[in-house]
Amino acid sequence: MNKIILFLLITPFASFSQSKVSSEFIDSIVNVSMNKFPQAGVAIGVVQDGKITHLKGYGIASKNSETSVDENTLFAIASNSKAFTATALGILVDQGRINWEDKVIDHIPEFRMYDSYVTANFTILDLLTHRSGLGLGAGDLMFFPDGADFTIDDIIASFQYQTPVSDFRTKYDYDNLLYMVAGEVVNRASGKSWDNFVQDEIMAKLGMNSSVGLYQNISDNLNVAFPHKTENNEIVEIGAYSNIDGGFGAAGGIYSNITDMSKWVQMHLNNGLYGDSLNDTLISKSNHKELWKVHTNINSDPYGWGVYKSHYLGYGLGFLLQDQGGYSVINHSGGLPGMLSMVTMIPELNAGIIVLTNSAPGGLSLVTLTNEIKDEIIGAEEFDWLVWAEKRLAHSASEADSVVNAVWEQVEKSKKTKLDFNNYIGRYKDNWFGEVVVYEKDGVLWFKSLRSPKLEGKMKFYKANTFAIAWEYQDMDCDAFISFQLDENGNGTSASMKGISPAIDFSFDFQDLDLIKIID
Numbered sequence: 001m002n003k004i005i006l007f008l009l010i011t012p013f014a015s016f017s018q019s020k021v022s023s024e025f026i027d028s029i030v031n032v033s034m035n036k037f038p039q040a041g042v043a044i045g046v047v048q049d050g051k052i053t054h055l056k057g058y059g060i061a062s063k064n065s066e067t068s069v070d071e072n073t074l075f076a077i078a079s080n081s082k083a084f085t086a087t088a089l090g091i092l093v094d095q096g097r098i099n100w101e102d103k104v105i106d107h108i109p110e111f112r113m114y115d116s117y118v119t120a121n122f123t124i125l126d127l128l129t130h131r132s133g134l135g136l137g138a139g140d141l142m143f144f145p146d147g148a149d150f151t152i153d154d155i156i157a158s159f160q161y162q163t164p165v166s167d168f169r170t171k172y173d174y175d176n177l178l179y180m181v182a183g184e185v186v187n188r189a190s191g192k193s194w195d196n197f198v199q200d201e202i203m204a205k206l207g208m209n210s211s212v213g214l215y216q217n218i219s220d221n222l223n224v225a226f227p228h229k230t231e232n233n234e235i236v237e238i239g240a241y242s243n244i245d246g247g248f249g250a251a252g253g254i255y256s257n258i259t260d261m262s263k264w265v266q267m268h269l270n271n272g273l274y275g276d277s278l279n280d281t282l283i284s285k286s287n288h289k290e291l292w293k294v295h296t297n298i299n300s301d302p303y304g305w306g307v308y309k310s311h312y313l314g315y316g317l318g319f320l321l322q323d324q325g326g327y328s329v330i331n332h333s334g335g336l337p338g339m340l341s342m343v344t345m346i347p348e349l350n351a352g353i354i355v356l357t358n359s360a361p362g363g364l365s366l367v368t369l370t371n372e373i374k375d376e377i378i379g380a381e382e383f384d385w386l387v388w389a390e391k392r393l394a395h396s397a398s399e400a401d402s403v404v405n406a407v408w409e410q411v412e413k414s415k416k417t418k419l420d421f422n423n424y425i426g427r428y429k430d431n432w433f434g435e436v437v438v439y440e441k442d443g444v445l446w447f448k449s450l451r452s453p454k455l456e457g458k459m460k461f462y463k464a465n466t467f468a469i470a471w472e473y474q475d476m477d478c479d480a481f482i483s484f485q486l487d488e489n490g491n492g493t494s495a496s497m498k499g500i501s502p503a504i505d506f507s508f509d510f511q512d513l514d515l516i517k518i519i520d
Contacts, residue, residue, distance in 0.1 A: 021046060021376045023054050029372045030058050030365075036386055037363025037393075038235050040228040041069035045258030045354040046373060050269060052262045061225040061358065063237045072210060074224045074255045075356035076241065077341045078334030081213075081254040082179050083291070084198050086128050086318030088186050090287035091201055097189045100125050100290060107185050110153075112160040118168045119160075127182040128317045129295040130174050133164035139177045140507035141433060141452070143248050145241075145337070145473050148452035152184050152247035154432075161431035162512065172298045172315060176251040176507070183250025194250045205282060206267055206274055208260035214253045215242045224255070225358040227338020229475060235359055238475045241336045252336060258354050265345060265352035268330075291317045292330055292347075307383055325378050333366060337475045342366040344374060351377050364389040400477075400503035407500050411460045411468050419461060421445055424484055424492045428515035436515060438492075447482060465492075468500060477501050478508040493517050 030042055041059035045052065057069030092098045104111045104122045113119040118133065126132060139158050142150040155177050165173065183194035190197050195213025203211045212218055228235040243253070256264075267274045272283040283291075294314030304311050308324035315321070319330050331344040338360050344353040353373050355366045368385040375383065421440050429435045434451040438459070445459040447469050457471035459482065466483040479500045484492040494517060497510035 020048060021053070021373055023056065025376065026054055026056070026369075026373060029369060033363055033365050033368060033386065034059060037361075037365070037389070038230045038233055039357070039359045039362045039365060040235050040237075041073070041225055041358050042362075042365055042369065043069050043071065043073055043075065043225075043258045043354075043356045044369065044373075045071075045262040045265070045352075047262055047265050047269065047350070047352040048377065050266065050350040052266070055258050055262065057258070061223070063228060063235055064226070067223075069225060069358075070223070071259050072223050072257050074210060074212075074218065074221060074257050075341060075358060076215070076225075076227070076252075076334075076336050076339040077254050077256050077261070077343075077356065078252040078336045078339060079176075080332050080334040080341055080343050081249065081252050082128075083318035083332060083343075084202060084213075084254060085179055085182050085186070085194070085250045086291055086316075087202060087283055088194070088197055089124060089128070089182060090283045090291060090317075092186065092189050093287050094284045098124060098185065104181065104185070107188050108156060108181065111156055111181065114160055114162055114164050115168070121168075124182070124185060125295060125317070126169070127178045127185070130172050130315055131169045131296045132159075132173070132175060132178060133166050133168045133170070134159070134162055134173060134175060135165040135509070135512065136173045136175075137506040137509050138162050138173075138175060138512055139432060139509065141455075141509050141512070142177070143243050144505070144507035145452070145454045145475065145478075146243045147454045148243075148449075150451060152180060155180050155247060156184065158432035172296045174506075179251040180247035183247045186250070194247065195253070198249075198254070202282065203260070205280070206260075206263045208256065208263055211254065211256040211260045214249045215240060215255055218255060223257075225339075225356075227336070227475075228359045228362075229338050230359070230361065238338050241339070252334065256356075258356060261343065261354045261356070262352070265343065265354060268345060269347060269350050269352060291319060292321060293317075294321055308380070324374075325380050327378055329374075331370075335360070340366045342370045344370050346374070346377065349377060353377075361393060364393065396503050400501045404477075404479075404501050407462065407468055411462055414461045414463055417461055420490070423486065423490050424459075424467075426492065427518040428492075428495055429518055430513045430515050433513055435518070476505055476508075478504055480508070480510045 041061050043057040046054035055071040057073050059069050061067045061069050061073050101123050186194045186197050198213045227238050229238055270278055271285045272288040274280050274282055293316055296315040299313040310322050313322040320332055327346050327348055334341040340357045342355045353370050355370050357366055368389050371385050424438050427437050437448045439446050447459050449455040454473040457469045459467040459469050462468045466481055469480050480497050482495050482497045485494045487493050495515040497513050499508055499510055
């Protein structure tokens, strides 16, 4: 799912004049999308000329209970939470409690990166801009899937054990864990937990009365969308992602609805001002400008590229920034198991679009519906986004299926290979992920993470010293290889892992593990 999100973050999506978008138009494109692709529910909010012009839910919030989506249905907005974290820090800068260029160790003394220079010079801005030198999604396995017991202290300690893939501040690689550290800066500077600060200092002030910082904070509100995946062209409801500890909220924990998110968008379009007469300031104009400034370059081309002939693409603070059809567009996507969202703003036109969904991949409707509405607003040339989605999904599925099927065919061929399980059985440890156990049960080897209990599954011999693990957890496709390094006696001394499917979500960063056997 985050692989889809990453694609959306780095691919600009034809010339152009503003026009009004009617609710009838939105109803029609949603109807076509939901008839074409398996989807549960969708909620859409639109702001035009600074005013909310559309708030409506479509489809179902839960297949199991057959409840409907409306404008007040809460969805997980996932990585769209990052902008709340950046805004919270901007508020603290306004209050004089922090500065953007403060060193992280001045607020979190135990913070350690992979290098002493990087540790000493890592700033609050560096927490938010995806330029740490670490790889895509580094360390995400600590909270993907949910249910692990890693704490924020574990996350803060993890970076010193991770291996960089680029020099500090030289390359964009999207991350989540450093946003969790940013949430801890909010906690230590304000004296409030990240979720309480966001709820008190942002949501309450903007009148986002139904929104919460974490799933666990939903108390008596029964109007909640549940996630769904697609199996055999049918939607299947899955469990809601819930991470009790570890500071996850600051990276992707918020639940909100289109009614509340429209108020959030209006505040940003007004450069931090809110209220009926715009007399109240949530974040100063100067610090709001910092959110919408390119801090990390992702791509640039003087000739333009993509459907919108974009010339630049960069990351601000919790927001992606790019030009599309002659306009600066501010957006971000979000993805959790069975939940995908997109928030888009066009400041010059005082316009915004919020699309919240509870299906994955859901026909990529977070992209197609956003772009169809946006194209109407900016007067873009006609482009068939549903055909685009259909081709992209078919290509991704074909590529993944061919690789995955070949792996399990090889596993089937290798079933009769005689193995000495004792060569592999034992406890292994990675410095940031902790201990895992390889054990035998009913004549089968099993893998189990001691800290992330959903990562348990049967190990099926593939070839050489490699096994394919079929996880018990199946909400997302994340089966993995484990390859053992053996000593001169044939006994396992260490192991490495990687995902099997080329379409695996990047947050399953098995490839970053370095598992060393524990000798008792």
